Amino acid sequence: MINTRTMSSTRAERQELLRTIARFPGRRVLVVGDLMLDQYVRGSVGRISPEAPVPVVRVTGESHVPGGAGNVVNNLASLGAAVSVMGVVGDYDAGARLLEDFRGRGVNVAGVCADRERQTTQKCRVIAERQQVVRFDRETAGPLSHATEARLLERLDAELPKADAVILSDYGKGVINPRVLSRAIKIARRRGIPVTVDPKPEHFRLYKGVTCVTPNTAEAWACMRRDAKPGSDAIDALGKDILKFLKSESVLITRGPDGMSLFERGAKARITHIPTRAREVFDVSGAGDTVISTLTLALAAGAPLRRAAALANHAAGIVVAKLGTATTDCGELAKAVR
Numbered sequence: 001m002i003n004t005r006t007m008s009s010t011r012a013e014r015q016e017l018l019r020t021i022a023r024f025p026g027r028r029v030l031v032v033g034d035l036m037l038d039q040y041v042r043g044s045v046g047r048i049s050p051e052a053p054v055p056v057v058r059v060t061g062e063s064h065v066p067g068g069a070g071n072v073v074n075n076l077a078s079l080g081a082a083v084s085v086m087g088v089v090g091d092y093d094a095g096a097r098l099l100e101d102f103r104g105r106g107v108n109v110a111g112v113c114a115d116r117e118r119q120t121t122q123k124c125r126v127i128a129e130r131q132q133v134v135r136f137d138r139e140t141a142g143p144l145s146h147a148t149e150a151r152l153l154e155r156l157d158a159e160l161p162k163a164d165a166v167i168l169s170d171y172g173k174g175v176i177n178p179r180v181l182s183r184a185i186k187i188a189r190r191r192g193i194p195v196t197v198d199p200k201p202e203h204f205r206l207y208k209g210v211t212c213v214t215p216n217t218a219e220a221w222a223c224m225r226r227d228a229k230p231g232s233d234a235i236d237a238l239g240k241d242i243l244k245f246l247k248s249e250s251v252l253i254t255r256g257p258d259g260m261s262l263f264e265r266g267a268k269a270r271i272t273h274i275p276t277r278a279r280e281v282f283d284v285s286g287a288g289d290t291v292i293s294t295l296t297l298a299l300a301a302g303a304p305l306r307r308a309a310a311l312a313n314h315a316a317g318i319v320v321a322k323l324g325t326a327t328t329d330c331g332e333l334a335k336a337v338r
Helices: 011-022 069-078 092-104 146-162 178-191 201-207 217-223 232-246 287-300 305-319 330-337
Strands: 003-006 028-033 035-048 055-068 082-089 108-114 121-128 131-138 165-169 195-198 250-254 260-264 270-274
Touching: 011 305, 011 330, 028 069, 028 146, 028 287, 035 069, 035 082, 035 092, 055 069, 055 092, 055 121, 069 082, 069 092, 069 165, 069 287, 082 092, 082 146, 092 108, 108 146, 146 178, 165 178, 165 287, 178 195, 178 201, 195 287, 201 217, 201 232, 217 232, 217 250, 232 250, 232 260, 232 270, 250 287, 250 305, 260 305, 270 305, 287 305, 305 330
Parallel strands: 003 270, 028 082, 028 165, 035 121, 082 108, 165 195
Antiparallel strands: 035 055, 121 131, 250 260, 260 270
């Protein structure tokens, strides 16, 4: 029988959360996944083009930040973790920009492989008056070459044994493939360290045996190839079925304004519903990256699953109140817990 409860926050529980945050700095987390470069072109619109019925954006600023698995890296670095990253970059400019950003944050990039036959995945968003006008992407579709995959596996063997936890950040761009998944999960389980996955439906059956998988509601339904159904009872049944299918230790379904639902198996089998901590929501971009980063770092710091999920919920409440893809830090997180 699985017990169901809604998480509340007592003074003693808050103190445990604060003690866990204090153990964040220096915890070693390896991020394996699809690296991207997010570009933002900002400006204003004063007229419509005479060439076509589209707005003319007068550019006033431009910025670049790591995206995809790179945003997971940024979240971890902001929370004080000792982060290592593994992935693939391609063309010189975008790939070099990503590596420069990582090094500036103190991230170990020894696991990043360069493949000049591929493009570094880039997403360019044109934003005018706080509204996205258009987005255009550059990327190489298709699997990694055998040579690049072999180099990635070699570096995985070298880097993962040094970690306290590993995150598999799957954006479906080629890095998270069956061989990489199998090797990472096998090594992590052999060493007894947490391995968490931000999933893609097409790889779902390959995540068996992980510590925690963290889909949002839409991803959870898609992963089980089912049409979405309303209500908490439907989510409870879905989460239990995912646990059974994956034989994972846990499933954390993020539910937007309805908070999160944590499903645990084994002797501690239970469902815990965690109400949202967000007071205001400006932008949910990258909130899933914040969730898996905080959850995994808390597990690496020795927290049990429910405490780790509670901290992830607090962190998500912070970042959705900020504009753009955002991160939080230990001070901000501790203030939110108090």
